[in-house]
Amino acid sequence: MTRQSLDKSVSEGSTERIVPERCLSLTVRGPWGHFRRVEGNIVKQTYRIIPRTTIAGLLAAVLGIGRDEYYDLFGPDASAVAIEPVRELRTVNMPMNTLSTAAGDLTSLNGRGKISIKLPDPTNLRQQHNYEVLVEPAYRIDVWLSDADRFEELASMLDAGKSHYVPSLGLSEHLADIEFHGVFDIEPIDEGAERVEIDSAVPGGFDDVIMDAGHRCQIEESPAFMTADQGGRTTTAFTTYAYNPDAGPLTVSGADAARVGDRTVVFV
Amino acid sequence: MLSPEEFREEYDDEELAAELPDSPISSLRSIQYLYGKLYTLGTLGGGQYAPYLTPDAADDIIDTEDSLIVVRVDVSDDEPSLADDDRGPVWVTRYSDDLVQSVSHCKYPAARGIDHSVTHQAGQNSNPEKLARYAKERLTKWPVDDEVQDVADEHVDGWIIDALAALGENEETLESVESGVTDALGGESTTALLTVQVKTEPDGDYRWPGEIDGFMEAMRRRKLSKLVTKNKADDSSGDATDLVTGDGARTVGTAEDPQNYFLGKQLEKFPGLDIEEAWRSHPISEDAAITVMNADTFVDECSYRTFGAKVYYLPYFQRVPTPDSARELYGLLYHATKDEDMTPVERAYQELRNRESEYELRFYVSAVMPHQMSRYDVFGETMNGRLLYPKTLAVEHNNVVDKTAAFQSDSGRTAPMPTHDGWDLLTEDNNRLHPVSTGWYFRETFAERDDDEAAADDPRIEALIAVLSGDSIAVETLLEEYVDRIDTDENDETVESFPSFRVASQFAQLCALATDELDLLSTDDPGKESITREPNYEEDSMETAAQILATDGGNAAAEKLETFIEDTPALAHDPDASLNDQRRGAFLLGVLIGEVGGYQNYSEERSTTLIDQYPVKSITRTRIKKVTQEAIGKTITYTRNEDRTITLFEHVVERLRETILRPDPDEWEIETDDLRFYYALGVTYGMNDHPDWEQTETDTEEES
Numbered sequence: 001m002t003r004q005s006l007d008k009s010v011s012e013g014s015t016e017r018i019v020p021e022r023c024l025s026l027t028v029r030g031p032w033g034h035f036r037r038v039e040g041n042i043v044k045q046t047y048r049i050i051p052r053t054t055i056a057g058l059l060a061a062v063l064g065i066g067r068d069e070y071y072d073l074f075g076p077d078a079s080a081v082a083i084e085p086v087r088e089l090r091t092v093n094m095p096m097n098t099l100s101t102a103a104g105d106l107t108s109l110n111g112r113g114k115i116s117i118k119l120p121d122p123t124n125l126r127q128q129h130n131y132e133v134l135v136e137p138a139y140r141i142d143v144w145l146s147d148a149d150r151f152e153e154l155a156s157m158l159d160a161g162k163s164h165y166v167p168s169l170g171l172s173e174h175l176a177d178i179e180f181h182g183v184f185d186i187e188p189i190d191e192g193a194e195r196v197e198i199d200s201a202v203p204g205g206f207d208d209v210i211m212d213a214g215h216r217c218q219i220e221e222s223p224a225f226m227t228a229d230q231g232g233r234t235t236t237a238f239t240t241y242a243y244n245p246d247a248g249p250l251t252v253s254g255a256d257a258a259r260v261g262d263r264t265v266v267f268v
Numbered sequence: 269m270l271s272p273e274e275f276r277e278e279y280d281d282e283e284l285a286a287e288l289p290d291s292p293i294s295s296l297r298s299i300q301y302l303y304g305k306l307y308t309l310g311t312l313g314g315g316q317y318a319p320y321l322t323p324d325a326a327d328d329i330i331d332t333e334d335s336l337i338v339v340r341v342d343v344s345d346d347e348p349s350l351a352d353d354d355r356g357p358v359w360v361t362r363y364s365d366d367l368v369q370s371v372s373h374c375k376y377p378a379a380r381g382i383d384h385s386v387t388h389q390a391g392q393n394s395n396p397e398k399l400a401r402y403a404k405e406r407l408t409k410w411p412v413d414d415e416v417q418d419v420a421d422e423h424v425d426g427w428i429i430d431a432l433a434a435l436g437e438n439e440e441t442l443e444s445v446e447s448g449v450t451d452a453l454g455g456e457s458t459t460a461l462l463t464v465q466v467k468t469e470p471d472g473d474y475r476w477p478g479e480i481d482g483f484m485e486a487m488r489r490r491k492l493s494k495l496v497t498k499n500k501a502d503d504s505s506g507d508a509t510d511l512v513t514g515d516g517a518r519t520v521g522t523a524e525d526p527q528n529y530f531l532g533k534q535l536e537k538f539p540g541l542d543i544e545e546a547w548r549s550h551p552i553s554e555d556a557a558i559t560v561m562n563a564d565t566f567v568d569e570c571s572y573r574t575f576g577a578k579v580y581y582l583p584y585f586q587r588v589p590t591p592d593s594a595r596e597l598y599g600l601l602y603h604a605t606k607d608e609d610m611t612p613v614e615r616a617y618q619e620l621r622n623r624e625s626e627y628e629l630r631f632y633v634s635a636v637m638p639h640q641m642s643r644y645d646v647f648g649e650t651m652n653g654r655l656l657y658p659k660t661l662a663v664e665h666n667n668v669v670d671k672t673a674a675f676q677s678d679s680g681r682t683a684p685m686p687t688h689d690g691w692d693l694l695t696e697d698n699n700r701l702h703p704v705s706t707g708w709y710f711r712e713t714f715a716e717r718d719d720d721e722a723a724a725d726d727p728r729i730e731a732l733i734a735v736l737s738g739d740s741i742a743v744e745t746l747l748e749e750y751v752d753r754i755d756t757d758e759n760d761e762t763v764e765s766f767p768s769f770r771v772a773s774q775f776a777q778l779c780a781l782a783t784d785e786l787d788l789l790s791t792d793d794p795g796k797e798s799i800t801r802e803p804n805y806e807e808d809s810m811e812t813a814a815q816i817l818a819t820d821g822g823n824a825a826a827e828k829l830e831t832f833i834e835d836t837p838a839l840a841h842d843p844d845a846s847l848n849d850q851r852r853g854a855f856l857l858g859v860l861i862g863e864v865g866g867y868q869n870y871s872e873e874r875s876t877t878l879i880d881q882y883p884v885k886s887i888t889r890t891r892i893k894k895v896t897q898e899a900i901g902k903t904i905t906y907t908r909n910e911d912r913t914i915t916l917f918e919h920v921v922e923r924l925r926e927t928i929l930r931p932d933p934d935e936w937e938i939e940t941d942d943l944r945f946y947y948a949l950g951v952t953y954g955m956n957d958h959p960d961w962e963q964t965e966t967d968t969e970e971e972s
Contacts, residue, residue: 038511038550039296040529043636043646093647093725130637130645205292206586216738218652219586221294234508234548240294 020080020144020267023260024155025181027086028058029138032094033169033176034131038223038235044131046170048089049201049241050139051222052081052268054170059143062157062178063150064164068228076225076237078146082258082265084200087138089245094133097126137169142200142260142267144186155183187259196257197249200265205240210251218245224268239268269324270310272599279309284591291514293584294651299632300526301512301556302589303563303582306598312369317484319558320491323368324565325375326389326461334458336363336371337399339406339445340474342467343431350435350444351467351474358403358448363461370476371463374487376494377524384490386410386477387463395457400449402462407436407445415493416486425482428466495557498522501543508551512560515553521546523557526567527580527636528644569604570612574707575635575729576719577647581612581705581736582632593628613658613705613736620655629655633736635729647726648733657738657786661709662700665780670696672805674832675776681824684832685772686956693773707732713774715752740790741781743799747941750774754948755885766865766879768952775949779803795847796942801837825957826919829859832953838946849927850938855950856924857892860899862954863917867906878902879955884948888940892933896924920954 028050035047035054056074057067065073072078099105099120106118145151157163158180167176189196195210202209205219224239244250249264257264270278279287287305289298304319312318329335338359340351350357363371374385382388382405390402410416411433420426420433435441465474477483496505504521522531522543530550552560571580583600585593600619604612612631620629631653637645669675669687675694677683687694692703693712703709710728711719717726727745734741753774757767781788782802789800833839839852865879882895900921907916915921936943 039525040646041549042531042644043529045646045649130647132646132649205294207292207588218650219292219294220651221298231506232545232548234506234551235511236509238509238511238514240292 020186022183022185023080023082023142023144024151024158024183025140025142025260026158027138027140027179027181028167028169028176029087029136029179030169030174030176031136032174033134033137034174035134035170035222044129046091046132046134047220047222048091048134048218048245049083049085049220049222049243050137050141050169052083052224052239053222053226053235055081055083055141055143056226058167058169058176059154061165061167062163063154068233071226071228071233073145073147073150074225080142080144080267082142082200082260082267083241084140084142084263084265085138085243085245085247086140087136088247089137089243090135091132092135094131095128096131098129099124099126133174134169140181140200140263142184142186142265144267155180181261184260189257189259189264194253196252196255196264198252198255198257198266199249199263201241201243202250202252202255202266203239203241203268204255206242208252208255209242210253212251215244215248215250216246217242217250219243269602269605272595272602275310275598275602276595278313279591281591284309284594288589288591288594289513290588292588293586295511296527296529296632296651297512297525297552297556297560299582299584300560300563300567302584302594302597303566303601304559304561306594306601307562307566308559310598310602317372317488319555319562320374320384320488321372322375323373325373326363329363329459329461330368331362331364332459333362334360334453334456335460336361336367337403337449337452337460337462338465339403339448339462340465340467341407341432341435342474343428344467344470344472348431348435350441351465356448357444358452359465360449360452360460367476370478371461372476372478372484372487373461373463374491376491382409382413384494385487386483387461389461390459392459393457394459396450396453396455399453399458399460399462400446403445403449404436404442406462406464407432407442409436411436413486413490415490419482419486419489423482423485425480425485428468428480428482429486432464432466491558492554495520495523495554496547498524501546504544504546506547508547510553510556511551512556513553517553517555519547519551519553520557521548521550523552524561526561526564527634528638529646565605566601569601572611572706574732575711575717575726577635577637577726577729579707579732579736580632580634580636581653583612583616584630584632585628586630587628611702611705613655614701616655617659617701631655631736633733635733647729648737650733650737650739653737657735657788658701658704660783660786661735661780661788662704664783664786665693665700665704665709665776666696666698667807668776668779668805669694671807672779672803673807673835674779674803674805675772677828679824679828681828681959682956684828684953684956685775686768686952687772688769691769691773693776694769704735709735709777713753713770713777714749716756735788738786738788740788743789743791743796744793744939744941746774746778746781746789747796747799747939747945750778751884751941751944751948754945755883758883758885765869766862766951766955768955771948771952774945775952779805793939795845795938798840798842798845798848799838799942803836805835806831823919828957829919829923829953847938847942849930850933850936851942851946853924853927853933853936854887854892854938854943855946855953856920856927857887857896857899858947858950858952859954859957860903860917860920860924860950861895861947862951863920863957864899864902864906864954865951866955866958867916871906879951884944884951887944887947889933889936889938889943892928892936892943896928896933900924 035051037045037047060070101120105120107121108116108118110116168174169176209217219242221238221240223235225237226233227236255266257266308319311323312321340357342349342351371387372385373387375389376383388402390399411429420429467474496503501522508519510517570582571578603615632651633653634649635647675683675685675687710731714728727749731741757763757770782800784802791800839855842848861878865877868874868877903916
């Protein structure tokens, strides 16, 4: 059993991965969700599977860690995350009225003071933009962190139903509800198994998935890991997920699957 | 562009594999990247500069009169001058296929500014004055551009660029160029490329831009500069992970993409979308950016307009591209550029039917509404479109109207639903994939709207995208749209009487969408679940026991009604679907209204019938009882008038009575659209229900 190959689906990453022995498990859900796809800013399409980087941000919000300060905690060597959609993935178009944020349309508030912010002029005419929004998204998420202190802290925060910042699904107006299921042991599954029913999204795209008429199977690529530098943050690796949009299982051969409770998932 | 056969000969497996990405196709960018690669390989082949050129930008003027204007310059002397040979300083000729490479055009896709290459494309039908100005700019504007000058400083050919610039400062030279152009064109306007030819050696020939490395390098640099400086960015670039290849690279933030989904500006509600930092949120390497831009031609050919939106339908083969799948894809895309009449859906079907690769074939599908150059809305999108859905839908629709007992009958009585040669959705059509893939299929049945002003929530676009991608359509949406359209038709003065062919078309569509294999109907309402099930109408024209009995004196009309109801999951009695009984009540009431209306029309020659008296929009749960009483009352009146012993339409009346009493309509829970559509379906059934005259006549002839 080679757990190192966990990251073979990741386009860049280290070759050695630590074997997680346990993880904590939670479900995030909300009435709406929007995870902007990197291909567009003019168009506002959403990923169907909550990106790994978004989960990192969400959990960092629970822990109260600031922007650009949590990427190492959720780095490829230091963490493992499995994502399972537990509701049918459905989207609607939601037109929203927005103000232009082009440089010319922004005015400074308190321009000479210590704290200065820029705001669009609220008297301007709005433009309507169409957001693709997930309807009642819900994901079961299994997380392991190598930082044992943070892991315990996260578990106790979740157990207590607490959070430092308000958790949301992509955009701040799409509030998230978190349900904690507890800490579980991870049991690896023998890679020799020819057919495994996987409950989570399967990293690596279609290659390991056995197509059958009964299950719909779709694919998408989203950011997985980030790093911070002086100027901001960049994505260091993307992951391609195959997933069942009806929130059912996928049949897979030769995946690095693991059992968490009564579910079978693949970690990234 | 190489034909698929030439492409096959040009690149063997090894060469092709070296060019292809080694990760699975899993995002729009990776599809565009693959398209760009194939395009470059198919047009200008390999080579350092090929990916930067735009050989198709001036495609439409190839081999037309006066389509290439060449400013000819001799720099072989110490003193650069215009050509003084037989051909003269300005040569107006045809832009032919074999000149594409030499002219090496690289268009800057913007209304203002000069093209990246020294070769520049003038607007449609420019007048001679304008062309003369563009011709002069080959010497005055291009060689002195900042990026070009940087190359001139470093490159061994730099002196040629400087010589052009020096000529551009000479007023006399410019006047000669101007008069050369206007004289050669004789006052006529034309659509043309403008370029230069340069003689660099005293004994040499005049060389095209494609033959001068310094010009090509300057072109490349100009194009690359736009990847980091568009939209007022100073230098949006940085080291990051390329989102196409996954490798670390210098990434750029303001590159174009063929669909214009990402533009550098807009801070908006995502923090950090600063134009200088655009490369962080959209990290694409220089090489990938250029390649993605080259996908433009193919991407454009795989799009079409419908309902005021632009539908992109980009085929790709799932998994990591192989030489074989790349050749197959190239073939598809190549044919897309040659064939204007077919949608990409049909083309893919033409090319790939009966081939095993169909399952691997997927489509990126999106419907885009371009409001302005920089304000796009996407109404529906998926990476996971499959040919299976539109194709099977086309086949199933044909099947329903041509082969099932719902639309065809040979029992001596008409089929439950009417057919008509003038109605495309009611006849077999081997080209049905076209209306399905263009969306016309839904335009025919859904409520009418202004096609030029597509809205994000236009259900026709949603339905089209759903079919292309295999997502389901809500039954509620269909019923609402159907009833709305029926109502419009009923109020339309050009439509005579009841729109039964429209209703029949809608019903055929409903049946086709419900096909088990497609499963394109969905509902959250358990009461409507039965509508989403596939009906089981006989497909065989063999006589059934019931039909044989009928000819022996049974009631053929009653048998037909019974069978139709039993075979329609939305109408049949089902202990698990309580609304079915109410729906059947509405249907049977419609049938009776249709039968009586037909009788009034034919036997009584009345122009206003019960059908006109009770239009679909007037039917509500509260009116059901009253309308039923009046309709039954009418049948009794006509029965008396005819001195019959058996009540007219007794088979309907009996069933209607049974259904409408339990539960009482006052307690019905069925929704209005549901109620109305099945009432309309009933009216259609009733109007069409009579002995099959055609068949009766044929039978009589045979007997005589």
